[in-house]
Amino acid sequence: MAADKNTIVTNHPDGTQTTEVVDWTAEELAAHAEADAKAWEGARQAAYPSWQDQLDMQYWDGVNDTTTWADAIAKVKADNPKGDA
């Protein structure tokens, strides 16, 4: 979720720093809403095992007749449902 206000920290050429707190613009609010709507994608991406680990899971599932890989993917999807920011 975006912060309530936009806190802009500006670094000036003379080394000084100023901070300004302003309302988000309509364009920024729209961008934030779009980002929030897609946040589940990022959450899933962060939660999925690496592709190396996934391939390893699939190999051993084939050898052992287990569903470790499918279970792991399903859990990530369940924990991070679409549209849930």
Add this chain to the structure above:
Amino acid sequence: MATIVNGSTGVSQVQETVTLKVISTGSVPSLEAKGTSGVTSGYLKLNCSENSHGIKLLGPPHSAGADYTLTFPNNDGDAGQFLQSNGSGVMSWAAAGGGGVTYLGTMNTTSGTEQQIASLDLTDVNILLFVYNQVSHTSGSAQRLTLGIGGNTLYGWGNTISAAQGLAGMLQIDLRNNIGAWEMSQQTPITSGNQWASSYAGHIIYSLGNNLRASSNTTVKVGMSGATFDNGSVNVYGLN
């Protein structure tokens, strides 16, 4: 004026208080600093006011076979300019040549929702380089990056970054065609030792809408979908 003349070879010594004004002709120099065989090329020495220090203007060695004329510029040039030759020994003042990397500033992404650097002169910059150093945010949900150059903002580029992750990597934008690319990793921030994390890559077409290389007063900014920064920094460099 006391001048000592050494026979037919010319002046060998001039009294120190004498000011010389000698004339050059089309074929004869006003002064000729002769060398000594096997010892040194000819040189002129310019002393300090106390005559305790001095610099030498020394000719090339005999082995160079050098016979050329350097003609100085008609004026004293502008600040920061360098002397250049036209290939025939005629010198002029010129700006420093291209190349090199200029450090433009750092945005400490430890606070605020947007960090920016103001008043950047990008007129000589061909490539703008952003180096992200473990940038993270406090938002409860994963967020994408925001990039602003000269008042134009690109929202939501790159992979999403969760609050627990830090983002490290580079984004470079070619200001001549507004196309960029990035290589980033997003992992739990590395806090000690020598560690590594996997990375992601992608490219950007950035619709600047104007020619930033024509501006000497440009602001660049970074954000993360309005989330509040809580770690890291972004260094900005210009490749000339």
